[in-house]
Amino acid sequence: MADHTAVAGTLEGQDSCLLVVHAQADLDTVGAAVGLARTLDSETRIVAPDGLKQRARQLVEALDETVHTPDAVGDADCLVVLDAPSSDRIEPVWGAVTPEPLVVIDHHEPDDLVEASTVAVVDTAAGATAALVADVIDALDATADSKARIALAAGLFDDTGGLADASPEEISRFGDLLADNDRVDVLSALLEHERSFGQRVAASKAVVRATGYRADRTLVLTTTISSQQSVAAQALRATGAEIALVFSERDAQVWIVGRAESGSINLPEDLFEPLAAAFGGDGGGHAGAGVAKLETTALETVREETLAQLEATLGTELSALS
Numbered sequence: 001m002a003d004h005t006a007v008a009g010t011l012e013g014q015d016s017c018l019l020v021v022h023a024q025a026d027l028d029t030v031g032a033a034v035g036l037a038r039t040l041d042s043e044t045r046i047v048a049p050d051g052l053k054q055r056a057r058q059l060v061e062a063l064d065e066t067v068h069t070p071d072a073v074g075d076a077d078c079l080v081v082l083d084a085p086s087s088d089r090i091e092p093v094w095g096a097v098t099p100e101p102l103v104v105i106d107h108h109e110p111d112d113l114v115e116a117s118t119v120a121v122v123d124t125a126a127g128a129t130a131a132l133v134a135d136v137i138d139a140l141d142a143t144a145d146s147k148a149r150i151a152l153a154a155g156l157f158d159d160t161g162g163l164a165d166a167s168p169e170e171i172s173r174f175g176d177l178l179a180d181n182d183r184v185d186v187l188s189a190l191l192e193h194e195r196s197f198g199q200r201v202a203a204s205k206a207v208v209r210a211t212g213y214r215a216d217r218t219l220v221l222t223t224t225i226s227s228q229q230s231v232a233a234q235a236l237r238a239t240g241a242e243i244a245l246v247f248s249e250r251d252a253q254v255w256i257v258g259r260a261e262s263g264s265i266n267l268p269e270d271l272f273e274p275l276a277a278a279f280g281g282d283g284g285g286h287a288g289a290g291v292a293k294l295e296t297t298a299l300e301t302v303r304e305e306t307l308a309q310l311e312a313t314l315g316t317e318l319s320a321l322s
Helices: 005-013 028-035 053-063 114-116 129-140 146-158 168-178 184-191 195-207 229-238 267-279 298-313
Strands: 016-020 042-045 078-082 102-106 119-121 211-215 220-223 245-248 253-260 282-285 289-294
Touching: 005 016, 005 078, 005 102, 005 119, 005 129, 005 289, 016 028, 028 042, 028 053, 028 078, 028 129, 028 146, 028 168, 053 114, 053 146, 053 184, 053 220, 102 114, 102 129, 119 129, 129 168, 146 168, 146 184, 195 220, 195 229, 211 298, 220 229, 229 253, 229 282, 245 298, 253 267, 253 282, 253 298
Parallel strands: 016 042, 016 078, 078 102, 102 119, 220 245
Antiparallel strands: 211 220, 245 253, 253 289, 282 289
């Protein structure tokens, strides 16, 4: 579901657009919003329903942009939701304002926002929503300025794990966004951050505790850790594994956080949604990054079923690395 032309046609001619990012907004959703807001001819306003993560806030401040709180929603002719598949991810904005048309641009598994949308660009194979916004801008036949392009580049870089999970086309797009860009300093500053001690401990534990498998030339690493699961998954991917799965017990559930190389598997479709159907709960995300929250505490049973599902998806048996 990736009709960039239809989305561009809907956005053209709007007098005002409200751009909504998801709760605890990261660089991808904010970068996508800033990139689109700066390129549209209409009056635009970006609203964050529940704050910004640190580096997203840094991006906004460095580019001298304004992101509003939900109490400043106001009126708009068009509502654009970026990087959020479901209405609960944009509460309390959803319900406070429901203008038509509703445009959704996202790379997660579609949910109720797509069902309610007038038009949408949804591509779960995309590494970042920022990449989809760049495609929409192309369809608008518009020219993105340096700030817009660096915002999109930041979102693309961050959500693809520093381009590790980006497709060849997305890597090429990243280069285009940086070409002749006089605000590259903004991206450089965003990359200058050190992981906390807790994050470094989690990454180390993830690797030390990991169990490895191979399926032909595909490497799979799994681990169990009680916190910083996303950091752990990224650490496993950084070792060279195409697929990284981190298991944990949280709130009487088993959670699985996954990261996968572009083109290897689709985490929600191939793993998390079937597991949710088997154990109860839900699973979502996009092709290369996602999470399953399963209504069971039988972690080892979940692990075994996950590996079996992975074998079925890959079409070959997993053999343990010795």
